[in-house]
Amino acid sequence: MGRAEKFSASFSRVFAPLIDLVYPPRCPLCGVAIAENGGLCGSCWAELVIPGEPACASCSRPFPPGIAGGTTQCAVCLHDPPRHAGIAAATLYNDASRRLILAYKHGRKIALAGQLGRLMAAKLPEPGEVPPLLVPVPLHRWRLWRRGFNQAALLAHELTRHGKGELAVDALVRRKATPMLGGMRRKARQRALSGAIEVPRRRAELVRGRDVILVDDVLTSGATTSACITALQKAGAVTVKICCFSRVLDESLHGDAAAAVTMRARKT
Structure with missing residues (x-):
């Protein structure tokens, strides 16, 4: 400090x-x-729903009671092995976490970053001799100008205050504005994000050879996260772990409620 x-x-x-x-x-x-x-x-x-054990060894997706954790992977990870090094989510997305996020991000109650950051920090281990880089998911400059702050950057700063890594707030940039991803199919999301996020040349040396924790407020479809991971790995990051305040698990929701919650969460 x-x-x-x-x-x-x-x-x-x-x-x-x-x-x-x-x-x-x-x-x-x-x-x-x-x-x-x-x-x-x-x-x-x-x-609030705090995820715990048992959980998937790769993505920390909660398992029903009675299923062994340890090295067990969920069906999603077995079908499509993740490129990330794990997901640390403070909460699972429900009405309570949604209201906190809306108050923080759209209600401009940025003081909530301290509370959200503490819950996220509790899900991360103590860093080793070389601390990981804490890299927030970037906003395009026009969206940053309209909102006035990057909610992920404030959370990454809080994780730094809790000793969870080295802040690299500009290690990723969003070069082009992207449309709302909610409702898009996977290939459409990939096209929208193609070339949108990258590691700027001036920060490439910082990222190369480092473990990275990618920080965001909500993890939904993972399309934006995947684009960030691609950029970080291209720049030479050794591992990329995801840390978020709330994680949307579509399989835990049903019908129209699932679509409505996912759409609200994706309003970044």
């Missing part, structure tokens, strides 16, 4: 009681009073 961050943390601790008196802490989902800022009330916390 740098000097500026230490000062900021000390400043926050000193003035936190006064701030809480003027602005009483509220749950960001339901608005009920809570003990301190940066958390959820008990009821809303209970609504």
Whole structure:
């Protein structure tokens, strides 16, 4: 932690009681009073689905109780072996995680990055002697201009604060704007993303020979993630692991609800 961050943390601790008196802490989902800022009330916390074991050895897709984990792979990974080195998801996508993401990303409550980042950090191991690069999924400059911030970059910064790696916020760039991917077939998504994401020449040396953690708020179809992995591996990344706050598992949803949830999640 740098000097500026230490000062900021000390400043926050000193003035936190006064701030809480003027602005009483509220749950960001339901608005009920809570003990301190940066958390959820008990009821809303209970609504979040935290993935655990048993799970797929390759992608951490949860298995039903009774199925052995360890080296067991899910049917999806057996059919189409992933190019990533694993998925670390803080939550599975449901109504509670959706509301948190909407408040954070579209409601512009960027202070939620700290809370989301803590949950994500808990899913990552302590880094080794050479820390991995924390690389956020990039936004095109026009979308960044409209929104005012890159939600994935803020989460990557939080993971850096928790000691999970070295931040490389500009290791990926999105060279061209892409349409909304929701509802597109796989080949159409691939065409839309072709050549859209790359490692800029000035950052290629940083990526080469390094393990990378690709950071995003929501993992849906994986089309954008796949384009990022392609760019990072082309630049010489050794491994690419995915870390996200929420992961959409379409097989856990049904009918129109699945389509509606997936569409909402893909509004990046």
